[in-house]
Amino acid sequence: MPLSQPTVARKPMHNRSIQVHSFEREDGLWDIEAELIDTKSYDFNRNDGGIRPAGFAFHHMHVRITIDDTFQILEAEAAYDSAPFDGRCTEIAPVYQDLVGMNLLKSFRQQVKERFGTTSGCTHVSELTSVLPTVAIQSMSGRRRKDPNKTAKKPFMLGGCHAWRLDGPVTKEFYPQWYQGPTSEVQETVEAKSGNE
Known part of the structure; x- marks a missing residue:
């Protein structure tokens, strides 16, 4: 059932899209890939003086992790297609390899906050990681029910x-x-x- 119809006139402002896809690999491991895209519904000024047109992504981030059947992260990668400060934002991507060794079911979100909080990470990439545990669980649920x-x-x-x-x-x-x-x-x-x- 959808949300009720708004009762007050309004105009669109900000749009965020998060997509996550999981893959069962031939080697018995699992890949989970998450993507975050932010756009505005209006043109706005860029930091360099240019104009960012409505609908053009100003945040576009990706995260991929590889996990085993115990939800342990074995590989991790972050990447950017778009960021507001370009290279100043994207230079943080390699630190997300530190997700390796974390377990999605063992205080994962708290560990992400502790390791990548404030200036140690990217707000949007860290936020994107928060969906990984439940997607991993859904990815393996069919197999676990047959156990x-x-x-x-x-x-x-x-x-x-x-x-x-x-x-x-x-x-x-x-x-x-x-x-x-x-x-x-x-x-x-x-x-x-x-x-x-």
């Missing part, structure tokens, strides 16, 4: 959002052994699920 040992360890997503809350109907249906509703109801759910398998 016959999925019940041996509590699935990572349980308790992570409203739908996957431990006392909710989704957890009750798909992972009754981890469901935390009333005790009698939990036992009935587990027994019912076991009887259907």
Whole structure:
């Protein structure tokens, strides 16, 4: 369902587009590529005195990471197509190789903030990295659901959002052994699920 219609007249100003694509590689690893593009809906003055036309990207950044099945980052790269201060911005790109060694599921966003915060990184590239953990999880979700040992360890997503809350109907249906509703109801759910398998 879309947002409701605005009730006050307005004009477009700023546009941000973020796209992320993941790839399963032949060597068993995974690549995730993220892209951020900022444009304005009006012409504006450039720092060099020129005019930046409406719709022309003034931020256009890319990040690629390579991860293994444990979500460990093995390779990382940042690149720029456009930045407001050209080379002064883009010279920071090589430091994002320091993403290597981080794990997307272990305080990743906090580590990015600590390593690349303020003058140690690029605000927009660092912001772009924030989408990587959930995209990685979605990329591997089909494979993980087929894992016959999925019940041996509590699935990572349980308790992570409203739908996957431990006392909710989704957890009750798909992972009754981890469901935390009333005790009698939990036992009935587990027994019912076991009887259907």
